[in-house]
Amino acid sequence: MGRRLVLGMLGLGAVGVAAAPVLQKGLEKGLGAVADKDPTGLTGLLPNGGGFRYYSVVSSVPRKSAADYGLTVDGLVERPATYTLDALKALPQTRIVRDVQCVTGWRVPETPFEGVRLSALLDAAGVGPGAKAIRFTCFDGAYSESLTLEQARRDDVLVALRMRDEPLAHAHGGPVRLYVAPMYFYKSAKWLSGITVTDSVRPGYWEELGYDVDAWVGRSNGRDDAPTV
Amino acid sequence: MTSTPGWAGPTAGTTPPPSEPAPRISRFTTAERWVHRTTAWLVLLCVATAACLYVPQLAELVGRRHLVVTVHEWSGLLIPVPLLAGLVSRALRADLSRLNRFGPHDRRWLVSALRRDRTPGSRPAGKFNAGQKIYAAWIAGAVLVMLGTGLLMWFTGLTPLVWRTGATFVHDWLALAIGIVLAGHMAKALADPEARRGMRTGSVERPWARSEHPLWRVPEE
Numbered sequence: 001m002g003r004r005l006v007l008g009m010l011g012l013g014a015v016g017v018a019a020a021p022v023l024q025k026g027l028e029k030g031l032g033a034v035a036d037k038d039p040t041g042l043t044g045l046l047p048n049g050g051g052f053r054y055y056s057v058v059s060s061v062p063r064k065s066a067a068d069y070g071l072t073v074d075g076l077v078e079r080p081a082t083y084t085l086d087a088l089k090a091l092p093q094t095r096i097v098r099d100v101q102c103v104t105g106w107r108v109p110e111t112p113f114e115g116v117r118l119s120a121l122l123d124a125a126g127v128g129p130g131a132k133a134i135r136f137t138c139f140d141g142a143y144s145e146s147l148t149l150e151q152a153r154r155d156d157v158l159v160a161l162r163m164r165d166e167p168l169a170h171a172h173g174g175p176v177r178l179y180v181a182p183m184y185f186y187k188s189a190k191w192l193s194g195i196t197v198t199d200s201v202r203p204g205y206w207e208e209l210g211y212d213v214d215a216w217v218g219r220s221n222g223r224d225d226a227p228t229v
Numbered sequence: 230m231t232s233t234p235g236w237a238g239p240t241a242g243t244t245p246p247p248s249e250p251a252p253r254i255s256r257f258t259t260a261e262r263w264v265h266r267t268t269a270w271l272v273l274l275c276v277a278t279a280a281c282l283y284v285p286q287l288a289e290l291v292g293r294r295h296l297v298v299t300v301h302e303w304s305g306l307l308i309p310v311p312l313l314a315g316l317v318s319r320a321l322r323a324d325l326s327r328l329n330r331f332g333p334h335d336r337r338w339l340v341s342a343l344r345r346d347r348t349p350g351s352r353p354a355g356k357f358n359a360g361q362k363i364y365a366a367w368i369a370g371a372v373l374v375m376l377g378t379g380l381l382m383w384f385t386g387l388t389p390l391v392w393r394t395g396a397t398f399v400h401d402w403l404a405l406a407i408g409i410v411l412a413g414h415m416a417k418a419l420a421d422p423e424a425r426r427g428m429r430t431g432s433v434e435r436p437w438a439r440s441e442h443p444l445w446r447v448p449e450e
Contacts, residue, residue, distance in 0.1 A: 001329065001362075001366075002328050002329035002365065005366035005370060006370040006373070008370065009367060009369075009373070009374055010373055010374060010377075013373075013377065013378065016374075016398065016399040016402075016403075017396055017398070017399050020394060020395030020396075020397075020398035021391065021395070023398065024394075024398050053285060054288045055288065055294050056288070056289070056292035056293075056294060057293065057295055058292050058293060059291070059293050060292060061292070104397075171285075171289060209295065221385075222385060222386070
């Protein structure tokens with residue numbers, strides 16, 4: 001009898017895995033409706049409760065404000081520069097509204113990001129001969145990311161200052177993060193502090209741990225999510 | 230001043246001998262207790278790391294995602310090991326077969342438990358009551374499902390993506406269920422010091438065994 005219960009659990013588990021796509025769709029719809037009217041935020045703790053998940057690879061991340069934030073642009077450029085938060089704000093801003101897709105599966109629909117086009121900063125610095133890629137570093141002290149020069153010049157790649165039409169909060173990588181709209185969200189490095197033009201792609205933090213370097217949504221990491229762009 | 234009996238020497242009266250301390254009876258062997266203890270620590274580690282990966286506030290507090298993931302994966306993978314190693318113990322194997330066997334009295338126990346009936350004799354139980362039997366079987370099955378779905382998520386190249394999405398779905402929701410059930414398991418233990426003593430020291434008081442597990446035939450009785 002006890003053995004039958006154990007086997008029953010195993011069977012249920014297998015059925016759950018097989019029926020997940022249907023069940024998940026139904027639950028997401030139901031939970032989404034409840035979450036909209038939930039003042040406690042407890043539904044956010046349920047699986048598939050929707051929304052962003054906080055991932056950090058270090059124990060604590062320093063807080064930076066307009067007073068002490070700086071973004072350096074260096075490497076194979078003619079005019080290395082350091083931007084303060086105010087200097088970034090003074091540049092032309094671009095607003096992009098796309099879905100955010102995490103490689104672990106969660107997706108947040110239609111999320112506005114706003115900031116300076118990366119290509120504008122690269123043009124201002126004057127990319128030198130032999131440049132092939134960009135390496136991004138972060139003031140959490142550990143995270144890094146990479147893009148090819150061609151990817152970095154896309155007009156949906158931003159140095160983002162605002163998210164959901166509000167200044168970027170610390171938990172979301174504020175005051176400044178990278179935003180790479182067409183790729184899985186691990187490419188959009190939080191707490192961005194350095195942009196270095198390099199002669200080859202240096203894999204970033206998660207890429208050293210096996211994630212794809214070219215992280216197009218729906219065409220990488222063995223996943224087939226709907227593209228975000 | 231006249232002396233009273235007992236003033237100068239012992240009286241003829243006899244004092245009754247102090248009542249014998251209730252003899253304790255053996256419930257769990259050392260091997261069984263070590264299996265329980267190591268499993269419990271592994272499960273707590275696994276649940277704690279799961280919370281740090283999953284609850285946003287804790288994730289923000291702890292960070293160190295790669296380390297937490299590694300601890301979670303390995304503690305989870307090791308959970309069945311103490312029990313499997315404990316199978317060399319004859320006492321543990323005997324208890325497993327007791328947990329596996331359901332009798333007519335278990336149905337009565339369940340009905341009374343569901344009706345919150347606490348009258349004496351309403352909850353007949355052997356060494357393990359029906360609730361403990363169901364818990365044991367359920368948690369064993371749940372751990373195996375978590376292990377299977379966890380491995381599908383860990384080794385991403387193993388199966389097509391649909392499987393992995395399904396595995397994530399089952400892993401997340403079953404984790405929630407296990408959290409609730411484990412809380413119940415610990416609440417039951419907290420509510421019954423003698424049951425806890427049984428698992429900690431290996432022996433329980435005879436009156437406790439008689440009232441909680443009346444059908445338990447203690448071997449050396």
